[in-house]
Amino acid sequence: MKGFLSPKSVAIIGASADATKLGGMLLKNMIDAGFKGGLYPVNPKGGEIQGIKTYTSVTEIGKPVDLAVIAVKNTLVAKEMDNLGKAGIKCASILSAGFREESHEGAELEKELLKAAKRNGVRILGPNCFGNMNIKDGVNVTFTHIVPPVGNIAILSQSGALGSSILEWAKSTKLGNSKFVTFGNKSDVDEGDLIPYLSEDPDTKVIGLYCEGITNGAKLVAAVENMPVKKPIVVFKSGKTAAGSAAASSHTGSLAGSDSVNDVIFNKLNMHRASDADELFDALSVFSTCSLMKKDGIAIITNAGGLGVMSADATYEAPFIQAAKLAQSTIDEIKSALPNVAGLTNPIDIRGDAKAEHFRSAILAVIKDPSVGGLVIMGSPLDTADLEAIANIIVELRDDIPIPTTCCFAGGEKCDRANAILREGKIPCYPTPDRAVRALSILRKYTVGKDAKHDAMTVPSIPGGGRAASKKILEGAEAEGRKSLTEAEGKQIFAAYGISVPGEATVKSADDAVRECNRIGYPVVMKILSPDIAHKTDVGGVVVGVKTPEAAKEAFDRIMASCKAAKPDARLDGVSIQQMVFGQEVILSMIRDAQFGPVVSFGLGGIYVEILGEISQAHVPMSEQQLDRMISSTKAYKLLSGARGLPLADVEAVKDMIRRIVLVSVENPEIHELEINPVIVGKKGEGCWAVDALCTLVK
Numbered sequence: 001m002k003g004f005l006s007p008k009s010v011a012i013i014g015a016s017a018d019a020t021k022l023g024g025m026l027l028k029n030m031i032d033a034g035f036k037g038g039l040y041p042v043n044p045k046g047g048e049i050q051g052i053k054t055y056t057s058v059t060e061i062g063k064p065v066d067l068a069v070i071a072v073k074n075t076l077v078a079k080e081m082d083n084l085g086k087a088g089i090k091c092a093s094i095l096s097a098g099f100r101e102e103s104h105e106g107a108e109l110e111k112e113l114l115k116a117a118k119r120n121g122v123r124i125l126g127p128n129c130f131g132n133m134n135i136k137d138g139v140n141v142t143f144t145h146i147v148p149p150v151g152n153i154a155i156l157s158q159s160g161a162l163g164s165s166i167l168e169w170a171k172s173t174k175l176g177n178s179k180f181v182t183f184g185n186k187s188d189v190d191e192g193d194l195i196p197y198l199s200e201d202p203d204t205k206v207i208g209l210y211c212e213g214i215t216n217g218a219k220l221v222a223a224v225e226n227m228p229v230k231k232p233i234v235v236f237k238s239g240k241t242a243a244g245s246a247a248a249s250s251h252t253g254s255l256a257g258s259d260s261v262n263d264v265i266f267n268k269l270n271m272h273r274a275s276d277a278d279e280l281f282d283a284l285s286v287f288s289t290c291s292l293m294k295k296d297g298i299a300i301i302t303n304a305g306g307l308g309v310m311s312a313d314a315t316y317e318a319p320f321i322q323a324a325k326l327a328q329s330t331i332d333e334i335k336s337a338l339p340n341v342a343g344l345t346n347p348i349d350i351r352g353d354a355k356a357e358h359f360r361s362a363i364l365a366v367i368k369d370p371s372v373g374g375l376v377i378m379g380s381p382l383d384t385a386d387l388e389a390i391a392n393i394i395v396e397l398r399d400d401i402p403i404p405t406t407c408c409f410a411g412g413e414k415c416d417r418a419n420a421i422l423r424e425g426k427i428p429c430y431p432t433p434d435r436a437v438r439a440l441s442i443l444r445k446y447t448v449g450k451d452a453k454h455d456a457m458t459v460p461s462i463p464g465g466g467r468a469a470s471k472k473i474l475e476g477a478e479a480e481g482r483k484s485l486t487e488a489e490g491k492q493i494f495a496a497y498g499i500s501v502p503g504e505a506t507v508k509s510a511d512d513a514v515r516e517c518n519r520i521g522y523p524v525v526m527k528i529l530s531p532d533i534a535h536k537t538d539v540g541g542v543v544v545g546v547k548t549p550e551a552a553k554e555a556f557d558r559i560m561a562s563c564k565a566a567k568p569d570a571r572l573d574g575v576s577i578q579q580m581v582f583g584q585e586v587i588l589s590m591i592r593d594a595q596f597g598p599v600v601s602f603g604l605g606g607i608y609v610e611i612l613g614e615i616s617q618a619h620v621p622m623s624e625q626q627l628d629r630m631i632s633s634t635k636a637y638k639l640l641s642g643a644r645g646l647p648l649a650d651v652e653a654v655k656d657m658i659r660r661i662v663l664v665s666v667e668n669p670e671i672h673e674l675e676i677n678p679v680i681v682g683k684k685g686e687g688c689w690a691v692d693a694l695c696t697l698v699k
Helices: 022-033 074-087 106-119 158-173 191-199 216-226 242-244 253-254 258-268 279-291 305-317 328-337 356-366 387-396 411-426 433-450 467-479 487-494 510-519 549-566 606-611 624-632 637-642 652-667
Strands: 009-013 038-042 067-070 091-094 123-125 131-134 138-141 150-157 178-184 207-211 235-239 297-302 374-379 404-410 504-507 524-529 543-546 574-579 584-593 595-604 616-617 671-681 689-691 694-697
Touching: 009 138, 022 038, 022 138, 067 074, 074 091, 074 106, 091 297, 106 123, 150 191, 150 279, 150 624, 158 178, 158 207, 158 279, 178 543, 191 207, 191 216, 207 279, 216 258, 235 258, 235 279, 258 584, 279 433, 279 624, 297 305, 297 356, 305 374, 305 433, 328 356, 356 387, 374 387, 374 433, 387 404, 387 411, 387 595, 404 433, 433 624, 467 487, 467 652, 467 694, 487 504, 487 524, 487 652, 487 694, 504 510, 510 524, 510 549, 510 574, 524 549, 543 549, 549 574, 584 637, 584 652, 595 624, 595 637, 595 652, 616 624, 624 637, 637 652, 652 671, 652 689
Parallel strands: 009 038, 009 067, 067 091, 091 123, 150 178, 150 207, 207 235, 297 374, 374 404
Antiparallel strands: 131 138, 131 178, 504 574, 524 543, 524 574, 584 595, 584 671, 595 616, 671 689, 671 694
């Protein structure tokens, strides 16, 4: 990846003397950037372009070239791969458009391009990309003249348009960039290729991602988990609604559309997902300028009571920080230095007429407080406030403040002048109190995640293994052309993996129903058995609490009649009779995401999963800590833990069942979705049971 990010020599294929054309713009931008390496324009006419010797083909250059930048007609790009192969060039950034983003014919051209690139051992960015930059090394092979100062933020963007917005932001805030790369159609090189390189890049402190689609989820996960040097990553993933509309047959599958899976992955990898462009910029700013936040308490200093109240509200709502309870010694020091202070609790209101030196005294007092891990400084543009002097003092104290600090000078022109001083001094400043507070919460969240333990999940012992039994069942369904298993088949797989199910039987007549109910013992649940009916209650396919032989006979007849009427084309294999077990209801499921693989969900079961829509998820493989967090973060856990006088439930049995479902998902790639709704959880020590089984197969 060094050839893309830090090239020492660059060939521009399609170079032009006309700076309004793409090839001319690229050459001019490289000249203007002050590139000191070898710069080789390529144009069939040869000669000289923009004062630089020009070659008719890259094969004529005769010198090593790290990066080829291609800006020629789409139909010519694939042919250039052969020239790159002959010249020994291994990296190509393709700005040419007209590929799969445009038409079916373009998609075919892109396939041809990829084949040619692979044949010649060439890695490509794009096609249809915006280009890339390395400001420090004078590399600008984009078609924008917006070049930020050298900074420590690396940007990887699928969109050139948003990429240019980020460049403009980095320039206006003075934060700058270290590296800037766009992917365009992302046909080859993607985030998973570049993150390992950037993690070891000494010029990069934080990585920002903008992506519309993730092409290789497994590669991204591996790249982040195995970063040689752990660095914060902020991601802005768009396309939420389109991704979330993916069809799924299970309740939790519908609730957990693929965009929810993105959230699960980003949380697992300790990547911060920004909800909008403002949050992307805010997070990049705080990571760029601040150290990690080792404590969750923040102190707030302000010259305006209203700003203090707003920041206090924001702190209360922020998930990873809280208002620090200041030590009495801190309060005494502030009171001694500022006898007229309006508020000595946190927020500290040093009054609207506070001088710049008053801010200095308050800052020096709170940064020594043992409960303070972060600081927010706010100023209002009152006539009595010299915000520029206050900003200068904050910048002057920057190296003496040992904790992350954000600022908010809320207003217009007067505040803009003060904010310019802060930005020049690399102090993160925000237009509103809530954003200044949120930035510290984001920083604290990353710090906590970075230090979190991840012990490998305990794999249950399955005597004889479960794969052989499940494979036979799955192959049988496939041979019949089915895309789902019956409930009985699903439970057979559960049993093979040691998952407890209630006593049960399958019957095909009312008389058989009476006999089996007498054997199992009353009360029982009776349910239709059909590969064509996923949600049995919707068609009258379930009768609960059958307590007598007469009721068993009547229930069988009613179930069969109701299902025939509701689903006349469904195959009805009989009725499943199940022992009734008692306890609290939860839901447990697995869905195999197309990009990231198995994701397990847990939450309140029965009808509540649809009414409340409250589930927690974890990606497989998961650690023991992630398993604990998935369970404990739900309302279901509060009920299982004895809320409102309920008996303690067998949470450990639930964890064991989840571990076994994880094993099922890993060993049986044929399974797309698996849902148990409900899982009945008995009292502590009693265990839990899979009362239902919905299982669909990979299409």
